[in-house]
Amino acid sequence: MARTSGTNLRREILDTTRRLLIQDGYQNLSMRKIANAIGYSATSIYLYFENKDNLVHALIDEGMEKMQQLLLGIDNLLTDPLKALRELCNRYVAFGLENPEYYEVMFQLHPARMARYPVEKYRKARKNLEVFRDVIEAGQRMSLFREGDALLKATAVWTSLHGLVSLLIAQRVDQQIAPEDLQERVFDQVVAFVGG
């Protein structure tokens, strides 16, 4: 019988890795630091995760699920698409700004490190985009939004929101620009584009 339950240690590794990631960022995340924090040797992590990339992939997966729950938690998601679109933008950006280091691995981890991220996990991640698409389609049905490829429009919306989060968490936006003003303007851009 196991000294510990496999799923308990695996869960502890994941929770600890997430905490260290949020606290110190990806570049300061190391197997030895995770191991020290959980009180085991670094090599024990390899019993549960093939390598460091796979460990991070598991967290990306959980982050995508968390984000999806956040987005789907909006009231009247498909019955008030105009308001819902704004709220989707709010929640997406808030998630990114509140968890910058986590957001970074979710959306900016280098492709080389995503090489073995399973296709079915990409599919799951893409469901977040589909929430945007569904709201756009609902608005189109109600003639609140202009016609057009909803998935393409949702992707264009996403690029703007991602750009906003990415530049704010990389601290590249000029100090003269108030982040709230920029956020409002980007949201205006997005809503005008969709045609609300």
Place this chain on the structure above:
Amino acid sequence: MARTSGTNLRREILDTTRRLLIQDGYQNLSMRKIANAIGYSATSIYLYFENKDNLVHALIDEGMEKMQQLLLGIDNLLTDPLKALRELCNRYVAFGLENPEYYEVMFQLHPARMARYPVEKYRKARKNLEVFRDVIEAGQRMSLFREGDALLKATAVWTSLHGLVSLLIAQRVDQQIAPEDLQERVFDQVVAFVGG
């Protein structure tokens, strides 16, 4: 007298680092690899650059200048703002997609690594944003674009373009979405927002 001219070796270090960065990306960039490529020991690099971050900072600076030359090279930049804005978007995105690894350090290097990036270099980098602002202001003067804070609008435009480049080079955009279509849609969004 020096075995080599200081500026010659320094230039060689920069050129080689840029080449390796573009070829292998930031995460595979190491002082030892650079040293092997130039035929000196790794520690000789420290005679010209305080540390790895400073070396990369010098390249970021050069990249910002190169981008500025690209953007300022547009014909009728301030006399045909509507066309110029589109061309600015084209050139910005093309730059990013053609030099993804370089773009990553220019705009996505973690804030911790940018901690000692000189203020005057940030100021230089921001001139690229000012090119967008100046075009928007020119359009506003000609009543081609809507009124409003041109710097804020330029920043909003930049976030969309950055989002597009960032997601494409991170290979996060759904395969079902044609990058050219997405680019067109984002450009539409941007131009509509500015009011062309």
Place this chain on the structure above:
DNA sequence: ATACGAACTTAACACTGTTAAGTAATTATT
């Protein structure tokens, strides 16, 4: 009591950024 399996550990490897001490070539001084 013994064998086997599971879940860890330690040992080892090749790599990393960086600092300190050492070396060789060039220049300046006597």
Place this chain on the structure above:
DNA sequence: AATAATTACTTAACAGTGTTAAGTTCGTAT
């Protein structure tokens, strides 16, 4: 011509990294 100082490198060393291989300990099955 000999010596000292300076410059521009080198090697040695350090503490860290991800990962693999071999070893150890504990619990279970026979």
